[in-house]
Amino acid sequence: MSVYCATLLDVRGIQGYLFSSNYLKENVGASNNVHEAMDGYIRYAFRQMRYKTNIRVLEKPLEFDDSLRIEDGSIDAEVVYAGGGNALIVFKNSEAARSFTRTYTREMIKKVPGLNLLVCHEEFEFGNNLYRSLKELLRMSFYKKMNRRIDNDVLGLGVTAKCQSSGLPAEYIINLSRGESEKELKKLSDVAMKKYLSYKSGKQRLEKIIKRNGYDIPDNFDKIGRTKGENSYIGVIFIDGNSMSRRKEEIGKNAKNDREYIQRIRSFSESIEDASIDVMKSVIKELIGCIEKKDSEWHFKDMFSGCTFRLYEDEANNVLMPFIPIVYGGDDMTFVCDGRIAVSLCKEFLVKLSSEKLSDGYPFYACGGVAIVKAHYPFFMAHLIAEQLCENSKKFLEDEGLKDKMASAIDWQIIRGSRSKNIEDIREREYSIISGNKELIFRPFFVGNNKRAKEFENFVSMMNNFSEENGWPRSKVKGLRNMLRDGKDSTRTYLNNYGIKLPDSKNGVYRNYIEEGFYARKTPYFDAIELKDMYFSIGGDNDDSLRD
Template identity: 35%
Template sequence: MSYTVIFIDTTGIQNYIFSSNRLRENIGASYLVSAATGKWVRETLEKELNIPEDKQTEPIENSNYDAELVYGDGGNALLIFKEKKAASKFSKILSKRVLLEAAGLNLLIANCEFDWYGEKKLYQLVKELITDRIERQKHERSLSVPLLGLGVTATCNSNLLPAVASSDKYIRYDDDEQEKSYLISTETKHKLIAAPKANEKLEKLLARVINSKCNYKSDYKSTSGYHFNFYQFPYRTDNLGRSEGESSYAAVIHADGNGMGKRFQNYGEGRENRDYIIAMRKFSQSIKKAGENALIAVIKTIINSLSEGQVVGKQAKFSLKRNNLPFRPLIYGGDDTTFVCEGRLGLELAALYLQELEKQPVADGIKLTACAGICVVKTHYPFARAYSISEVLCQEAKKFVKNERELEPEGFSALDWHLAASGLIGTIKDIRQREYQENSGNLNMRPLRLQQNANEWRTWEGFTQVLTQFYKDKK
């Protein structure tokens, strides 16, 4: 029985999401990446191929429908079609929607014929699609060189592409969201349109948590239709709780699971086709659930602290306008997570997220560990640059874990950070070489492992104990 297998991937995600220094645009871009391989895939199957959403995971070998969705979300998707014609139709419709509603997002699609009862198993075919065709597309594809406008063309304030409109047409302003209208390109327009949808998705996920505590009432009604007694997710870094004259910093946190690609491969290795599909779907869903649960736990901690007149145990002054939370998730629902928060909360919330992630059960039965990079900068510091640094810091933490692999084969969670009181000149390596090196040695104790270890002094618990003692001695 011959089928057509399609693997969908996105490339240049980080640049697409974080190319702008406006948080609202980052929020919309993140939603579009998720939608392109998740919601839009399911909607295309339902509207164009007449496959109801609740029937999209039916076993294709026994199904009356033309396709089966193995998994789809977070930047990639895997589908099986009975006929090449249906697969081609699906690819064209999805690609067109991305072009029309997510300008600037690069979609990669690889497909091949597959004999269900042949010698080659599905897990082998998927591995080839990813490692050979998709990776080759990323390196060999012809880069788009669009006309960037003529001499009289106005440019977008965010990405310098030709402007097509002004921002005020796509932003619902209120007293605390006032911002001067600026010129936007088609790509920026699509991101602004998607931003409220991103909040709607997040509000639905966290509706019960956000409504779990309420001390006073507000007239605010969310875009999703949920009535929130208070608390909403901010669209601007200015509304994360900075207090003018006291503290005006924002933290960008990027967390990524350890060795997840290898774990997916190992979990599917050697399985028969149907067993492989079930296993991959189960594993993918468990990872998504783990990320969401860890995020919900962080939100609960913040809300509980706010109800007690503090913010995560801190008595410092926080200016939370219109009941905005001092926290905003950007990428979530898996092992790869990015969020921003008020600068003073960055380290604690990153450590809390990693701790909660480790508690979550995963389908393969192995403890889920991750690394996080935290960059704390001035509130108006270029957001794209801050994210880039947090990503590098996350990689530094991963290198630390890798170097300890012989002693701890299962790995562990770790975090690294950088606090920038002003601007940043050079790479993290350059900065640490310049500011933390003395003749006596290295003065930098980062990265830190998350959990206490008898053979290692560089731990989060050890660091917080030393910091607490400093505060006691100061008093």
């Protein structure tokens, strides 16, 4: 029986590469570089080697011809899947695999410096061995990561300038200003410069998914979450699919042979990408449905309350969309948007993802974390906190008895000044109760239709009842916030003095909380008061602003 070679391409430290800069153009460019590492540079190496593969057209984005199979002897290499920072390729022999690797890594070093790549090879006999080989490749990759040599490079001398993005020695000076009268010079390292140069391709890739239709894509964090004289918060959203590793393992265990495994794992990977892109298009349609022109200015309108905020317009009076995807097309996604729509936007993604069925027949359940921060807050830290919040959501599902995480959940945090990297430290410091050991944090929440108090739609229904029409002017809400910090007794006294009860949701799931604010040592009202001014719901009429 013929011996083939399975090759795993694994990009390591993606988060550090993608989010280390506070310049949005570099973040978008870095994301495009990671995408190209698992697409364009693979195709480039195949073209250089003149290999016959299962890729339909090597000059175009990856698309596979399922009729071309490595075991038939008609091709030199078969890409099983590629995307999300890793790829699995089966070569006709180990020499073909190593020749490809030399060409591929040489191009990567030249075009994408700073992106760490691990390559592992494993020979196997085609039949029923590929899944076991992949497990061995993943083990080898992990071992290499843990035991890689740490290079102590000289990062600069007394006569060198420092890159303003990466801290590495600067090799370029570029002019960021559009006009000639004023020059905004920026020093960049080779790593940062390659990200910056990739921005244009990254933006074009976005525009293939999003029709601009009069709305431009922002290129600066300040232009996403800022209304003159009002708001300067952005939302960093991280969404991660639930139990994806387990679902991939089930595919491997249940496949009858290598060919069935290739077909099933490829279909699963493609179904994730299709669902992710389709949901992003759908959410952006809803987002655009909330944008309206009012008194010659463009506004975002909450379709529930009617409240609005003004959108950013550039020097050419182009209105900028208050949202930009950074990482998309896989089971983990990162978006940046205006802080006022961040929680609602994340919720919409989770709802729509859970309505999509993947190729294994189960819904695309996911969890989300939202960090709402000032526009100049370190982006890497904001994303790290969003990841921790997403992990909180997953732990919440486990604590609720959903070990397979076949549900969706959301957690968020508004950060007004803290620079801590640990969400638990932030919450322990800012959400402590003066008297008694009670919880001011009620979140995370389920995302889906049910009658539980820990369901997000019920929480929003209760939050919207904090209004003057219901006897809750802003001054009274502010006083309640202080009483909640004191605990149940102070809250009950405050309510009795005013002769009022706390708001409930439409279906009455908070009836146990309305008398004293707390039940089973927890309260949902502190979350509601904190989020209320930072929550604009998206929805409304869709338009045809996206490509089919």
